[in-house]
Amino acid sequence: MKISLEEIAKTLKSVDNVVILIHHFPDGDTIGCGFALCRALQNLGKKARVECADEIGEQYGYITENFVFDDFEPDYVIAVDVAAKNLLGDIKEKYQKIDLCIDHHATNDFYANKTFVDAKSAAACEIVYEICRKLGGIDLVQASALYTGISTDTGCFKFSNTTSKTHRIAADLMEMGVDYAEINRIMFDTKSVSRMQVEKDALNSIKFFCGGKVAIMTITKESRVNSGAKDSELEGITGLPRTIEGVVLGITIRERDNTDICKISARSNPPVSASDFCTLFGGGGHERAAGCEINEPKEKAFEMLKNAAEKMFEELGIK
Amino acid sequence: MKISLEEIAKTLKSVDNVVILIHHFPDGDTIGCGFALCRALQNLGKKARVECADEIGEQYGYITENFVFDDFEPDYVIAVDVAAKNLLGDIKEKYQKIDLCIDHHATNDFYANKTFVDAKSAAACEIVYEICRKLGGIDLVQASALYTGISTDTGCFKFSNTTSKTHRIAADLMEMGVDYAEINRIMFDTKSVSRMQVEKDALNSIKFFCGGKVAIMTITKESRVNSGAKDSELEGITGLPRTIEGVVLGITIRERDNTDICKISARSNPPVSASDFCTLFGGGGHERAAGCEINEPKEKAFEMLKNAAEKMFEELGIK
Numbered sequence: 044m045k046i047s048l049e050e051i052a053k054t055l056k057s058v059d060n061v062v063i064l065i066h067h068f069p070d071g072d073t074i075g076c077g078f079a080l081c082r083a084l085q086n087l088g089k090k091a092r093v094e095c096a097d098e099i100g101e102q103y104g105y106i107t108e109n110f111v112f113d114d115f116e117p118d119y120v121i122a123v124d125v126a127a128k129n130l131l132g133d134i135k136e137k138y139q140k141i142d143l144c145i146d147h148h149a150t151n152d153f154y155a156n157k158t159f160v161d162a163k164s165a166a167a168c169e170i171v172y173e174i175c176r177k178l179g180g181i182d183l184v185q186a187s188a189l190y191t192g193i194s195t196d197t198g199c200f201k202f203s204n205t206t207s208k209t210h211r212i213a214a215d216l217m218e219m220g221v222d223y224a225e226i227n228r229i230m231f232d233t234k235s236v237s238r239m240q241v242e243k244d245a246l247n248s249i250k251f252f253c254g255g256k257v258a259i260m261t262i263t264k265e266s267r268v269n270s271g272a273k274d275s276e277l278e279g280i281t282g283l284p285r286t287i288e289g290v291v292l293g294i295t296i297r298e299r300d301n302t303d304i305c306k307i308s309a310r311s312n313p314p315v316s317a318s319d320f321c322t323l324f325g326g327g328g329h330e331r332a333a334g335c336e337i338n339e340p341k342e343k344a345f346e347m348l349k350n351a352a353e354k355m356f357e358e359l360g361i362k
Numbered sequence: 363m364k365i366s367l368e369e370i371a372k373t374l375k376s377v378d379n380v381v382i383l384i385h386h387f388p389d390g391d392t393i394g395c396g397f398a399l400c401r402a403l404q405n406l407g408k409k410a411r412v413e414c415a416d417e418i419g420e421q422y423g424y425i426t427e428n429f430v431f432d433d434f435e436p437d438y439v440i441a442v443d444v445a446a447k448n449l450l451g452d453i454k455e456k457y458q459k460i461d462l463c464i465d466h467h468a469t470n471d472f473y474a475n476k477t478f479v480d481a482k483s484a485a486a487c488e489i490v491y492e493i494c495r496k497l498g499g500i501d502l503v504q505a506s507a508l509y510t511g512i513s514t515d516t517g518c519f520k521f522s523n524t525t526s527k528t529h530r531i532a533a534d535l536m537e538m539g540v541d542y543a544e545i546n547r548i549m550f551d552t553k554s555v556s557r558m559q560v561e562k563d564a565l566n567s568i569k570f571f572c573g574g575k576v577a578i579m580t581i582t583k584e585s586r587v588n589s590g591a592k593d594s595e596l597e598g599i600t601g602l603p604r605t606i607e608g609v610v611l612g613i614t615i616r617e618r619d620n621t622d623i624c625k626i627s628a629r630s631n632p633p634v635s636a637s638d639f640c641t642l643f644g645g646g647g648h649e650r651a652a653g654c655e656i657n658e659p660k661e662k663a664f665e666m667l668k669n670a671a672e673k674m675f676e677e678l679g680i681k
Contacts, residue, residue, distance in 0.1 A: 200519045200532070201550060203543035207533035213519070214526035214533075224522035231520060235607045236574065239565065246562045255555065288554045 046157040048170075051143065052177035054157075055083075058119035060090045064141070066125045067096040067132025068275070071230065074099060075168045075192025076123035076145065078106050079185040083178045090115050096132030100275065102229050106191060109184045121145065124167035124192075128154040145170055165204040168192030172212050186219040187226065194223070195230050237272035242280060244270075245295075249284060250349075256361060257292045257352045258284035261341055264298040281308035291315045291361070294348050298341045305337045305344040314359065323351050365476040367489075370462065371496035373476075374402075377438035379409045383460070385444045386415040386451025387594065390549060393418060394487045394511025395442035395464065397425050398504040402497045409434050415451030419594065421548050425510060428503045440464065443486035443511075447473040464489055484523040487511030491531050505538040506545065513542070514549050559589035560596060564614075568603060569668075575680060576611045576671045577603035580660055583617045600627035610634045610680070613667050617660045624656045624663040633678065642670050 046054075055061070061084050065073040077093040084091035092112035099107055122141050125131060126148035131138070144155035147170060149162035164170050168189045175181050181189070193213055197205040200213070217223055234242070244266040250259050260283060267277075284293030292315045297306040307324065310332050311317040317333040324347075326335020337344040356362075365373075374380070380403050384392040396412040403410035411431035418426055441460050444450060445467035450457070463474035466489060468481035483489050487508045494500050500508070512532055516524040519532070536542055553561070563585040569578050579602060586596075603612030611634045616625040626643065629651050630636040636652040643666075645654020656663040675681075 198518075200529075201543070201546040205536075205542065207536045210519075210529040210533035210536070214529035217524075217526045217529070223524065224520070227520040232601075232605045233607050234605050236570075239568075239606055243562070243565045246558065246565070249558075251555075282551075286551045286553050287558055288552050 044153075044157050046143070046159050048159065048173055048177065050157075051145070051159060051174055054119075054143070055174070055178060056087065058089070060115050060118045061092075062117040062120050062138070063091065063093045064120065064122045064125065064131055064134060064138060065093060065095045066122075066130040067134075069095050069097060069099055071103070071195030072166045072168055072192035073124035074103050074106060075166070075188040075190075075195075076171045078110065079168065079171050079175055079181075079188040079192075080121065080123060080145075081110065082182065082185045082188070083175045086182065087179060094134055096134045102233070103191070105226070105229075106184070106188045119143070122155060123171065124148075126151045128152075145174070163206065165202075165206060165209045166193045166196035168196070169209060169212055172216070181216075181219060183220050186216045186221045190216045190221045190223055191226055191230070194227060199227055199231055235272070235276050237270040238276045238280075240270035241266050241272045241277060242283070245280065245283065249287075250345075251290075252349055253292075253353060253356045254362065255289045256356065257294070257349075258287055258290045259294045259296065259345060259348060259352075260284045261296045261345065262298065263341065264300060267300075282310055285310035285312065292317070292320065292352055292356075294320075294352070296337075296341055296344050296348070303338060303340050305339065305341050307335045307337055307344070307348065309333050309335075314361070315355075320351070320355060323355075363472075363476050365462065365478050367478065367492055367496065369476075370464070370478060370493055373438075373462070374493070374497060375406065377408070379434050379436050380411075380438045380440060381436040381457070382410065382412045383439065383441045383444065383450055383453060383457060384412060384414045385441075385449040388414050388416060388418055390422070390514030391485045391487055391511035392443035393422050393425060394485070394507040394509075394514075395490045397429065398487065398490050398494055398500075398507040398511075399440070399442060399464075400429065401501065401504045401507070402494045405501065406498060413453055413457075415453045421552070422510070424545070424548075425503070425507045438462070441474060442490065443467075445470045447471075464493070482525065484521075484525060484528045485512045485515035487515070488528060488531055491535070500535075500538060502539050505535045505540045509535045509540045509542055510545055510549070513546060518546055518550055554591070554595050556589040556591035557595045557599075560585050560591045561599060561602070563589075564599065564602065568606075569664075570609075571668055572611075572672060572675045573681065574608045575675065576613070576668075577606055577609045578613045578615065578664060578667060578671075579603045580615045580664065581617065582660065583619060586619075601629055604629040604631065611636070611639065611671055611675075613639075613671070615656075615660055615663050615667070622657060622659050624658065624660055626654045626656055626663070626667065628652050628654075633680070634674075639670070639674060642674075 063077045065077040081091045121143045123145050141155040144158045146160045147164040147167045151160045248261040281295040291312045293310045295308040309317040321333035321335040324335035382396045384396040400410045440462045460474040463477045465479045466483040466486045470479045567580040600614040610631045612629045614627040628636040640652035640654040643654040
């Protein structure tokens with residue numbers, strides 16, 4: 044059932060012991076939503092805590108350090124930035140009944156008792172910003188959490204999901220004293236040594252085809268093991284090949300642990316469809332970003348991808 | 363002599379043949395200012411053109427393609443985003459008298475007849491945005507140019523110079539239809555193959571000291587020559603070492619062409635002062651970003667920098 048922002052604010056004022064669930068592999072947006080909303084409720088004198096199936100990254104310490112959570116029996120359970128129940132990860136069994144879901148994914152499947160979805164919001168934190176305002180104002184802890192969610196979900200206002208409203212909310216939050224430059228330094232200009240190592244190996248592996256229009260990069264098992272990089276440290280690395288000038292199809296081969304399966308990511312620029320390309324290998328996705336799996340060693344996968352790309356470019360008449 | 367925005371608008375309405383000068387090695391802000399202002403004047407039926415000592419990068423084609431410039435004798439000469447006359451480069455002799463300067467550098471030395479400086483503006487384009495509004499409104503060509511200047515001078519709203527006003531202006535410009543996602547893709551997510559090559563070599567060269575707190579990277583003459591990278595393609599590369607987690611002093615050695623002089627860039631995080639460090643070698647700069655030159659081959663420069671960093675960290679008691 045749908046619910047309005049006004050009804051959300053009214054309901055939240057009437058409940059006392061609230062658990063806020065954020066999605067597994069937590070990112071800036073779900074963390075920002077969870078902690079900002081938690082603070083808003085605590086500021087109203089209510090008991091509130093945030094729960095997540097996975098550990099929250101150390102880089103978000105400037106948000107989480109402001110919170111101490113009590114153990115209590117909730118009378119109201121909220122999920123924020125969680126499009127489907129299985130995205131709660133290992134805590135989905137613990138909370139069978141979700142009273143309220145606040146989200147910005149068009150794919151939300153209305154698993155909660157009441158749901159507010161605004162797919163035009165670049166970040167779920169834009170919605171929580173409105174709710175926090177209705178709950179009695181935004182303090183610096185909330186503002187920093189909300190800015191984090193908005194900034195990270197838009198690639199620092201870079202991506203097409205950013206709207207004029209996104210910028211106006213960021214302006215408001217900055218005027219509340221958010222240390223946005225430091226937040227952005229942590230979120231966008233800090234790479235772990237392991238990530239740097241994998242990136243170096245990956246860059247060294249790049250091969251070009253079709254006159255520089257296709258780039259194939261390989262991330263080997265060996266590189267990941269030697270560097271000690273966790274999966275969470277490699278976020279966004281598959282975008283690298285397409286950032287090279289002239290490349291319209293950037294392919295990343297990621298060798299899996301303990302199997303011969305290679306995970307393939309493709310990123311494209313017009314007129315090439317990454318989705319069409321991945322469909323050739325039984326995968327799919329969006330027009331500009333898609334994926335598939337190839338059940339072969341990386342060298343074989345490389346040859347298959349190269350041949351498929353060359354054939355596709357010939358058929359499309361791209362020279 | 364100082365001039366107000368109102369007086370600028372009044373003056374610009376009264377002149378007919380205007381040349382707008384932008385600084386040499388032109389960046390997004392000076393280009394955005396120049397072309398937006400030029401368009402505003404052309405929309406008022408005036409003759410106007412932009413002049414630059416250096417070629418404007420191809421990546422700015424979506425701005426420049428909207429302009430055809432006539433040759434005419436100017437009755438008014440404006441410099442935008444040009445803090446000192448020598449930053450005009452090779453055209454500084456051609457235009458002895460500058461009637462008006464519009465700038466956001468606190469270091470502006472008031473070389474023009476009339477000057478408007480607002481050092482609180484993250485980009486000079488923020489000032490030109492106000493002027494364009496006073497001159498009769500902003501069309502899509504102007505809006506795209508202004509957005510480019512604002513986005514590039516703030517690292518896409520990432521850096522500390524960004525203000526709430528910056529965001530509100532960006533919001534206004536976006537509502538005029540600017541293709542901000544494509545502009546940001548060109549400006550921030552596109553690297554030339556040469557740049558990628560140099561970056562790869564540079565990453566391979568990084569050495570860590572002081573328990574990972576100091577990183578020294580070397581950009582060799584050989585790497586630049588082999589890759590064919592122009593200086594303009596290497597913008598920002600010296601920031602790389604400091605982006606590595608844990609690094610508080612990131613040093614870049616850039617081997618010069620045809621000489622033994624090495625150009626050194628240092629970037630730091632608290633409590634280390636890049637400026638103090640570079641002062642040891644007769645250089646200087648800002649607290650977090652400074653530079654110097656070492657008149658030695660790169661291997662010798664490397665040893666000197668390493669030793670100086672280790673000594674400095676010992677003195678500061680950083681472990």
